[in-house]
Amino acid sequence: MEYVVALVDCNNFYVSCERAFNPRLDKKPVVVLSNNDGIVIARSNEAKALGFTMGDPVFLKRDFIKENNVIVMSSNYPLYFDMCDRVREVLSLFTPKLEKYSIDECFLDLSGMPVDELTGYGRRIKEMVERCTEISVSVGIAGTKVLGKVANKIAKKSVKAKGVLNLFKSPYLERALAQTDVGDLWFVGPAYERMLKENGINNALEFRDAPEHWVRAKMTVVGARIQSELRGVSCLPLELVPPAKKMVGTAQGFGVLIESLEELREAAATRASEEALKLRKEKQCVKELTIWIQTNPFGNDPQFGEAQTVVFPVATNDTSTLIRYVVAVVEGLYKPGYRYKRIGLNADKMEPEGTVQGHLFVAEDPRRPVLMRVIDQLNEVKGAGTIRMAAVGINQRWLTKFEKQSPHYTTRIRDLPIARVP
DNA sequence: TCTGGGGTCCTAGGACCC
DNA sequence: TCTGGGGTCCTAGGACCC
Numbered sequence: 001m002e003y004v005v006a007l008v009d010c011n012n013f014y015v016s017c018e019r020a021f022n023p024r025l026d027k028k029p030v031v032v033l034s035n036n037d038g039i040v041i042a043r044s045n046e047a048k049a050l051g052f053t054m055g056d057p058v059f060l061k062r063d064f065i066k067e068n069n070v071i072v073m074s075s076n077y078p079l080y081f082d083m084c085d086r087v088r089e090v091l092s093l094f095t096p097k098l099e100k101y102s103i104d105e106c107f108l109d110l111s112g113m114p115v116d117e118l119t120g121y122g123r124r125i126k127e128m129v130e131r132c133t134e135i136s137v138s139v140g141i142a143g144t145k146v147l148g149k150v151a152n153k154i155a156k157k158s159v160k161a162k163g164v165l166n167l168f169k170s171p172y173l174e175r176a177l178a179q180t181d182v183g184d185l186w187f188v189g190p191a192y193e194r195m196l197k198e199n200g201i202n203n204a205l206e207f208r209d210a211p212e213h214w215v216r217a218k219m220t221v222v223g224a225r226i227q228s229e230l231r232g233v234s235c236l237p238l239e240l241v242p243p244a245k246k247m248v249g250t251a252q253g254f255g256v257l258i259e260s261l262e263e264l265r266e267a268a269a270t271r272a273s274e275e276a277l278k279l280r281k282e283k284q285c286v287k288e289l290t291i292w293i294q295t296n297p298f299g300n301d302p303q304f305g306e307a308q309t310v311v312f313p314v315a316t317n318d319t320s321t322l323i324r325y326v327v328a329v330v331e332g333l334y335k336p337g338y339r340y341k342r343i344g345l346n347a348d349k350m351e352p353e354g355t356v357q358g359h360l361f362v363a364e365d366p367r368r369p370v371l372m373r374v375i376d377q378l379n380e381v382k383g384a385g386t387i388r389m390a391a392v393g394i395n396q397r398w399l400t401k402f403e404k405q406s407p408h409y410t411t412r413i414r415d416l417p418i419a420r421v422p
Numbered sequence: 423t424c425t426g427g428g429g430t431c432c433t434a435g436g437a438c439c440c
Numbered sequence: 441t442c443t444g445g446g447g448t449c450c451t452a453g454g455a456c457c458c
Contacts, residue, residue, distance in 0.1 A: 033426090034425090034426035034427075035426050035427065036424090036425090036426070037424085038424075038425050038426060039425055039426060041426070041427095041458095055425085055426090056425090057424075057425040058424080058425085059423080059424035059425075060424085060425085062424090075426090101457095101458085102457080102458045103458070104458080105458080186456095186457080187455090187456060187457075188456090189455065189456050189457085190455095190456095191454085191455065191456090192455080192456085219455095220431095220432060220433070220455090221431095221432070221433095222431075222432070222455080222456075245429085246429090246430075247428085247429070247430085248428090248429095249427085249428065249429080250427085250428085251426085251427060251428080252426095252427085253425090253426065253427090256423095296425090297425085298424090298425055299424095299425095342426095344427090400426095401424095
């Protein structure tokens with residue numbers, strides 16, 4: 001049986017989520033900003049047409065935004081994660097064999113379906129997702145994931161395709177590859193794009209037909225795989241079961257720069273709480289944790305950054321334990337006289353909960369995991385932060401900014417939209 | 423005033439083992 | 441002149457993804 005894959009990709013996902021609950025945003029240039037309202041991370045088509053790019057620092061465009069009536073939103077992750085779940089739920093009606101690739105993309109295994117029904121099936125997927133979730137999607141169908149990406153990209157842009165393109169056994173395949181810029185290929189980033197173009201390879205067709213040994217030598221096995229997939233030979237299988245994470249990290253830029261150790265301690269404790277929660281969600285315990293602090297890399301401030309790794313005697317995901325260690329490390333890293341911008345944690349060695357290696361001289365309190373579970377449950381039901389450790393501080397003047405955030409329409413009861421009958 | 427956050431994979435080279 | 445051979449593990453750095 002031949003392998004057929006469909007890539008379903010949400011169009012301008014974060015903007016589409018905002019629009020699903022706020023029709024006033026329709027047909028207007030809308031951008032969604034990163035944490036701290038710093039840079040542009042999502043754009044409506046109208047905003048793209050105005051020249052907004054990913055990563056644009058928004059403060060440099062303040063005048064331009066005003067002149068063009070661009071609507072600026074802070075990001076609202078509770079909403080986006082929930083909408084992502086809804087889209088996936090609809091997709092899983094079409095096949096149980098699906099890989100949740102990213103917040104706005106899924107690969108579906110359509111192997112075994114009659115070739116002449118693929119395009120129609122793609123259309124039905126698109127229609128159903130849009131009807132159930134108000135999120136518009138594009139569908140690319142092909143014999144490999146990389147070709148699915150190519151198909152999807154064209155489906156998104158082409159007026160004729162109307163959002164669905166099937167390149168499986170298509171006579172159009174070579175033309176599609178020829179019109180695809182080599183830099184638009186999956187896994188060809190800026191460095192490889194430059195290198196390829198310097199060597200006269202400008203589009204996906206030329207890349208497909210380049211000598212294999214040359215591609216392998218210049219771009220390692222990563223390049224060899226893309227090339228193979230372009231030739232129709234699949235070497236990136238669908239991951240139906242997400243593999244355990246190898247790293248769990250959390251970082252945060254402050255809304256205002258921090259100078260005092262006291263506030264840095266609070267921020268550290270906040271990161272530690274967040275990290276512990278993430279670890280518990282992953283059912284992992286951290287054995288080695290790297291903690292780093294950094295000043296603002298932009299502007300003229302004196303620069304300072306330092307990192308330190310701690311090894312826990314017994315791997316843990318207990319909030320208090322993490323706070324204790326992290327705060328102690330940050331106290332050691334802190335140097336007065338600098339204005340700090342960011343702090344981050346990275347668990348790079350972990351052990352699964354349940355198979356944690358004990359320690360001869362460290363007694364574990366069996367009540368701690370129970371306490372954590374109760375806290376998590378309360379926070380789940382009553383809202384994040386209902387129960388928290390005192391060390392995270394009360395005022396938290398340094399909290400990340402989200403000044404133009406939409407309501408949590410789908411995840412907070414008091415934010416439920418209200419329908420009024422006239 | 424103002425520039426995100428969270429990940430993965432691959433390779434080369436060093437340390438170490440027998 | 442000439443200085444083994446084969447293997448594993450770990451790390452840092454670079455490239456990429458969304």
